[in-house]
Amino acid sequence: MSKTVVAFDFGASSGRAIKAEYENGHIRYQEIHRFDNIPIYENGKMCHNFKMICGEIDKALQKAGKTDSLAFDTWGVDYGLLDKNGNLIKSPVHYRDSRTKHAPEKVFEKITPAELYAETGNQIMPINTLFQLTCEEEKNAEKLLFMPDLFAYYLCRKAVCEKTIASTSQMLNLKTGKWSNTVCEKCGIDASVFAPICSSASVIGEKDGVKIIAAAGHDTQCAIAAMPCDKHSEPAFLSCGTWSLIGCELDEPVLTEKSRLDELSNELGANGKINYLKNISGLWLIQETRRALKRAGFDYSYNDLEMLARKETPFACFIDPDDEAFASEGDLPERIREYCRKTNQQIPETTGAVIRCIYESLAMKYRYAMEQISENTGKTFNVLHLLGGGTKDSFLCSMTADSLGFDVVAGPTEATALGNIILQLIALGEIDSIKTAREIIRKTEKVKTYKPVHHTEWQAGYEKYIKTVFNS
Secondary structure (H helix, E strand, O other): OOEEEEEEEEOOOEEEEEEEEEEOOEEEEEEEEEEEOOOEEEOOEEEOOHHHHHHHHHHHHHHHOOOOEEEEEEOOOOEEEEOOOOOEOOOOEOOOOHHHOOHHHHHOOOOOHHHHHHHHOOOOOOOOHHHHHHOOOOOOOOEEEEHHHHHHHHHHOOOOEEHHHHOOOOOEEOOOOEEOHHHHHHOOOOHHHEOOEEOOOEEEEEEOOEEEEEOOOEHHHHHHHOOOOOOOOOEEEEEEOOEEEEEEEEOOOOOOHHHHHOOOEEEEOOOOOEEEEEEEEOOHHHHHHHHHHHHOOOOOOHHHHHHHHHOOOOOOOOOOOOOHHHOOOOOHHHHHHHHHHHOOOOOOOOHHHHHHHHHHHHHHHHHHHHHHHHHHHOOOOOEEEEEOHHHHOHHHHHHHHHHHOOEEEEOOOOHHHHHHHHHHHHHOOOOOOHHHHHHHHHHHOOOEEEOOOOHHHHHHHHHHHHHHHOOO
């Protein structure tokens, strides 16, 4: 008997709904709705347009027709606040809002970075929920819901906190799977505001006969659930979209001081594993550069930008993709040029040079992160599974293989949606495990392998990158 599910996959820049049918071990799916997720400004803060997104959810459900279940996955860390009547108090604040710029320093007056990391295992980033809450002006909220759980609540009025999205907060103790009393007490956070934690692939409610499922709320964990790895490899993963999240699966978190200083993160996977990873600013850099160019009157397609970059000299200049200068909206090309001036590098004067600088710097940062992960885990990797929208970018895929020096398996492109889909099917009892689901995906989805062709040249470029970005 077939099952029909709808996966809502919401990113920080766009959202879409994917309808899937599962029958006899085969998944057929298609995108049925898409919209731009454009922030709004409310009371001087960058916010998510929750009302607009809910309207898009309703449109998608009308298009979907009869379906057995649905689930949401989104970006991490952001949340909405409910009043005593269960209504949203205000629009959820966007993680790119500037309110948290100096929040970590204030938190460190109450709990040291080492103690915070030992408790939660999260890479310490100003955008994390903990730091957002220390800046929160609303003090009378009855309930906090992370974004995927908030959208589910919109449909079925059941308040839960799915575990993978909870693990992005900097407040969850990974060893106990519960909120950290130490962090909450020292930072003055009332843990009763959090909804009950539920497992991935849980049925949480119903709307007009459709089961509402908590799949894996964090889109990264959905993508990793769909990783088409096999038992013969030591795989690493790269979930590549607006953000790049690169890492591996472990049985236990790594909570050492070296791991903290290397800015590595431990997050819960839908299969109970620890996803040990680094958050790297990803295709946001290309996206925002394109927007800046468009504002200046140059309407390039992404393919146009890639073609311009291919014509430029390799390894002319580099940036650290995670430098705070590149974290917010604005004139990224000029900020990149200013970074290069400050670091005494060749200035990327042309658009192609700017784009090539971004591409090469991302590929170099991926290698840098993988070396740190190897050092902290003792693992040696022989393949990288590149998942998500970045699989469409052959230039970045080939650069990543050359930088790492081993194969990059790109695909599936719809890894995040597929992860959402398979977790719904597990919740419905149609698939018995993520392991089985990965076998189905490996047999049915198209992937492309990129082999390192120019690793020797990239080795010299990498030495220049390290010296320029980290030792200048």
